[in-house]
Amino acid sequence: MSDTMTALTFDTLRDGWTTSTGMVKEQVPVPQFDRQVDHASVLIKVKYAGFCGSDRGIWWRKAFGDMIEGSLAEEGKTTRVIGHELLGEIVDVGVKVGEKYGYKAGDVVSTESHIICGTCHQCRVGDSHVCQKDKIIGISLDGCFAEYLKLPAKALWPTDLSRIRAEVAAVQEPFGNAVHACQATDLRGKTVAILGCGTIGLFAVLIARGLGATKIIGVEVDPKHAQMARDLGCDVVLTPSMGNPAKPHASDPELRAAIRDLTEGVGVDVAFEMAGFNSSMNNAIKVVRRGGHVVLFGVKNGDAVIEDVHRVVMDGIQLHGIVGRQIFGTWEITKRLLEDRQNGIQDAIWNTILERGNDTIVDIKNWEKAAFEGVISRHPKAVIRFAG
Ligand SMILES: [Zn+2]
Ligand SMILES: [Zn+2]
Secondary structure (H helix, E strand, O other): OOOEEEEEEEEOOOOOOOOOOOOEEEEEEOOOOOOOOOOOEEEEEEEEEEEOHHHHHHHOOOOOHHHHHHHHHHHOOOEEEOOOEEEEEEEEEOOOHHHHHOOOOOOEEEEOOEEOOOOOHHHHOOOHHHOOOOEEEOOOEOOOOEOEEEEEHHHEEEOOOOOOOHHHHOOHHHHHHHHHHHOOOOOOOOEEEEEOOOHHHHHHHHHHHHOOOOEEEEEOOOHHHHHHHHHOOOOEEEOOOOOEOOEOOOOOHHHHHHHHHHOOOOOEEEEEEOOOOHHHHHHHHHHEEEEEEEEEOOOOOOOOOOOOHHHHHHOOOEEEEOOOOOOOHHHHHHHHHHHOHHHOHHHHHHHHHOHHHOOOEEEHHHOOHHHHHHHHHHOOOEEEEOOO
């Protein structure tokens, strides 16, 4: 093994958060691995790495700057390897890994991207997905847009490539986000609206159907994504109005009326906000029935205005904020949904969301910044191939 490897990075000194965009392909040192010191960790050779919505946030310098710069300062270095959606093969293990976690060299794994502390209040009471001290791979630790990375064995998720296609296995982590959102409330027999059919919204269409929702209404502006949502099983996809510039948070009364019409005047049982706009959050609150559930995933930062709070309280609407995945409850359901070939989910991810690899799987050897920017603008999901 050579001492250096190809990686996609951000460097605080070289790039500067406010004066650059994208990532830089460069040679960086392979992580040092000592079986005694790294007794509970593994060294992984990356096969495929998914490019996430949060990686888009880093690419355009819209999110995670503080976390990247703060963690680099703590580590006393300036270069961060980005990336957290992984499929790889274990090539070396610490001395305790076999006995404590059951992994050995040659095992194929994905990883939970939130590295939890295991000792805080939430970790102790079984809510470790909201650990008080979690670190995120590719943001507050070096990530998987690299030929190798070192990870704690406790974060890994074993993956059977005879059951899940490798390129699909590389997106188990974001698919798990959508699974977690769909676990917020029981979807069996329910009517559902998914507001925002980006990558996570498209996954949610498949999962809601797989978990037994009976009617799925998509809400999406982009025509390509709207068509994908139809292909994946939405009964209907509506286009919201572009809103009122004087009141950008305002909901769309026509969308509400259309969804009432589609649900016998009742409203949907569950609305998922996955577009990331304040107006979309208010649309979600307006289109659920009295006593319905709103699952909030898209709007994550800053202040948002809730229109007509009377509607939330007096109509008994439950709001759920969703972050990450339950560790590892969500991963187990993710695995079952993907490995069950009868539900068609795995094939739909490959054929429709990953577009059969057509222009969506980019080999790191050919990776070039401007061309990759084109790929991520043309497709909801891109995957980088490092090996395999
Ligand atoms: Zn992700
Ligand atoms: Zn914790």
